[in-house]
Amino acid sequence: MTITTYINLPVRDLSTAAEFFRSIGFDGEQPTPDGAAMMLSLNPTTQLMLHVASSFAEYTGVAVTDTSTSREVIVGLAAESRDRVDELVDRAVAAGGEALGDGQDSGGLYMRGFRDLDGHQWSLLHLGD
DSSP states (O other), X not given: OOOOEEEEEEESOHHHHHHHHHHTTOEEEEEOTTSSEEEEEEETTEEEEEEEHHHHHHHHTSOXXXXXXXXXXXXXXXXXXXXXXXXXXXXXXXXXXXXXXXXXXXXXXXXXXXXXXXXXXXXEEEEOO
């Protein structure tokens, strides 16, 4: 059975957020009919849904988390190599994201992170080597 993951995030500006995520490897731009959300694809089983913050709050029934003071979630993605982890984080930073320090090597697990333009935290990791 194949399971597709949909990562849903509130954003301040759909087009700016979509441009950011395309710069680090997400593809496409499928807006919803009402224009309040947009779907991008990382691969066939990982989709990113960006929602205008007000629409996200309406959909969830709760206020959007203030990412400057708290974390709702950390999105973790595995990459095929340490170099790919570094490349993706470097691309995110070049596109305006915030680096979360140097890579951490914990004996077989290499990890680096960044915050996107809306403050959502992403962790990229490689298992192996």
